[in-house]
Amino acid sequence: MKQKIGHWLPLAFCVFLSFICLAAFLSRYPDAWIIPFLCFLPMCFCFVATVTSNLQREIRELREQVVKLQGKRVGSHDAA
Numbered sequence: 001m002k003q004k005i006g007h008w009l010p011l012a013f014c015v016f017l018s019f020i021c022l023a024a025f026l027s028r029y030p031d032a033w034i035i036p037f038l039c040f041l042p043m044c045f046c047f048v049a050t051v052t053s054n055l056q057r058e059i060r061e062l063r064e065q066v067v068k069l070q071g072k073r074v075g076s077h078d079a080a
Contacts, residue, residue: 006054010047017044 017040024033 007051010044010051013047014044017041 017037020040021033021037024030024036
């Protein structure tokens with residue numbers, strides 16, 4: 001389940017941040033939106049970096065498995 005929604009969490013956070021900023025902009029203090037935007041914008045990049053890092057780790061592990069399987073296949077052909 002986590003793998004299915006993990007990719008969408010950065011988007012959900014960015015939408016949430018947009019709603020906060022929009023609500024602040026439409027309030028009595030229209031310049032107040034900049035504070036939550038600038039404070040929470042780095043979190044958007046952090047969430048995306050986390051998902052990307054996990055994907056790169058999985059790709060690296062899969063490549064290692066492919067190399068091992070190819071090595072076994074070549075080794076079995078040499079024995080025959």
